Amino acid sequence: MELTTGAILRRITETPLSTSAHKLATIILDGIAWKDGYNGLERGTAVFTLAHLAEKMGVSRQHLTALLVELSASGLALVRWKPNGKFAPWLFRFGGNADADAPPDVVTSRGDTSLSRESKNKIIFAGRIEIDAGTNVYRSPWADLIKTAKASLACWNVDTQVIWERFVAFNRARGNAAVPAGFLLGFMRRWRTSPGAAARPEDAPTPQRALEPEERELHGQIKAAPSANRQFHASDLCRLIGQAAYEARVLDVIRQFGCPRFTATLVVHGRAVIAGEIPR
Structure with missing residues (x-):
């Protein structure tokens, strides 16, 4: 039996779920390919990265994972898999929808002419x-x-x-x-370009501006303390010299280089690493 968009949408609204899980289910439904080969997918399958879903939902990746588990455990029986490698997008499909006891209005008859199935205007990227x-x-x-x-x-x-x-x-x-x-x-x-802008190959070299001595000094100090560890560096340094002294160092860097506070904190951390006050 074949399903329509409306049929799965009715299943979503009838399934007991949290509000966020209902929203996530409709987003996945909106991305489902209803013609075999459309977007390179099998019929009834959607493709998303978790980062894209989290962005569309406006939630963290941890919360998104909890919502996906909720959908998987529900009557919608959402399944996801990644057949094209670690960094490829996830494929999604709603399961448990084509059981024999489903009411007649949930399945698609042979005469169904819904636009999602029969549209002739779709561009098929198959294979x-x-x-x-x-x-x-x-x-x-x-x-x-x-x-x-x-x-x-x-x-x-x-x-x-x-x-x-x-x-x-x-x-x-x-x-x-x-x-x-x-x-x-x-x-x-996902192409990003300005109207009328001249297109150039991705690997065309981009001219680089020579850095001023002050900028080189700034970048060198930032490199000593990677931004990924800035919270640990901040807490370690505050324990060592105190919060007031830490803030004073940040303000000194802002005055010296005229840089944003975020950059100034990285410089302070880099200087502390170079001076041996905190570990890298």
């Missing part, structure tokens, strides 16, 4: 893309698809070959030898 297959897009089956898809996207005025080269460079940098074809459409949808 897999071999990243090392070549750099000339016009010798691949993807040129016409890119040209058609970009017409309604931010990259509408970017050359098809440039889009292809950036996509290939993006995946090579991540060690991807082959990816689902839907990733190409997703890459194009």
